[in-house]
Amino acid sequence: MEKRELLYEGKAKKLFTTDDENLLISEFKDDLTAFNGAKKSSEAGKGALNNKISTELFNLLEECGIQTHFVKMLDDNNMLHKRTKVILIEVIVRNIATGSLSKNLGIKDGTVLPFTLVEFDYKNDALGDPKLNDQHALILGLVDYQDELDKLRRLARQVNDILKPYFASKGLNLVDFKLEFGKDSSGNIILIDEISPDNCRFWDMTSGEKMDKDRFRQGLGGLRVAYEQVLNRILGK
Numbered sequence: 001m002e003k004r005e006l007l008y009e010g011k012a013k014k015l016f017t018t019d020d021e022n023l024l025i026s027e028f029k030d031d032l033t034a035f036n037g038a039k040k041s042s043e044a045g046k047g048a049l050n051n052k053i054s055t056e057l058f059n060l061l062e063e064c065g066i067q068t069h070f071v072k073m074l075d076d077n078n079m080l081h082k083r084t085k086v087i088l089i090e091v092i093v094r095n096i097a098t099g100s101l102s103k104n105l106g107i108k109d110g111t112v113l114p115f116t117l118v119e120f121d122y123k124n125d126a127l128g129d130p131k132l133n134d135q136h137a138l139i140l141g142l143v144d145y146q147d148e149l150d151k152l153r154r155l156a157r158q159v160n161d162i163l164k165p166y167f168a169s170k171g172l173n174l175v176d177f178k179l180e181f182g183k184d185s186s187g188n189i190i191l192i193d194e195i196s197p198d199n200c201r202f203w204d205m206t207s208g209e210k211m212d213k214d215r216f217r218q219g220l221g222g223l224r225v226a227y228e229q230v231l232n233r234i235l236g237k
């Protein structure tokens with residue numbers, strides 16, 4: 001499958017059309033951004049690692065019955081996937097308080113939450129991805145019906161119920177993560193985007209070491225090595 005036109009360039013991926021109008025190719029970039037684009041860098045090999053990690057995790061989720069846009073990994077940096085109509089809601093799932101949850105609500109960093117928290121953010125860079133409640137999402141027309149919001153929450157919890165024990169078996173705490181969803185050509189809501197240390201937080205269960213994009217956000221260094229370790233643990237190496 002060949003790339004045709006560049007449809008869109010995002011912060012971490014370029015999106016291309018293909019000969020098949022129902023399929024797109026995502027090219028995973030080495031670029032890193034944080035704080036709504038205020039902090040920028042690049043890490044050689046990061047894109048390929050995220051492509052491989054996402055491929056493994058999409059395969060795992062598909063095996064567990066979660067519908068995703070994934071079709072196949074084409075090469076190191078390119079993934080073939082279904083075309084969807086993107087739902088402009090970032091679905092954030094949290095098992096442990098950190099990041100913006102600790103900052104906004106004063107919950108001590110590292111607190112294990114009494115239950116899994118699912119939040120919605122408006123996927124809108126110009127507005128800085130603000131928090132949404134269900135009424136905001138409906139007023140903005142981000143979905144048509146309340147039951148679609150309920151479905152996003154249900155799917156996000158199902159993904160967490162699969163990934164949290166999976167990563168625990170690899171010695172990693174799945175602290176929190178961001179999911180995106182889209183509607184396929186039949187109107188089904190399916191999981192899209194990527195699942196990687198760019199949009200998940202992983203803490204080593206023994207050392208507590210951060211194995212995700214916080215290494216860049218917090219200037220800790222060693223990002224590529226951490227991402228490689230995440231991939232190696234997934235692959236059982």
Ligand code: C5P
Pocket residue numbers: 090092098099100101129176177178198199200201213
């Ligand atoms: O920054 P915050 O604590 O809200 O992030 C929660 C989770 O969502 C983290 O795993 C982070 O990597 C992810 N996230 C993301 N893209 C955003 C906002 C958050 O991948 N725009």
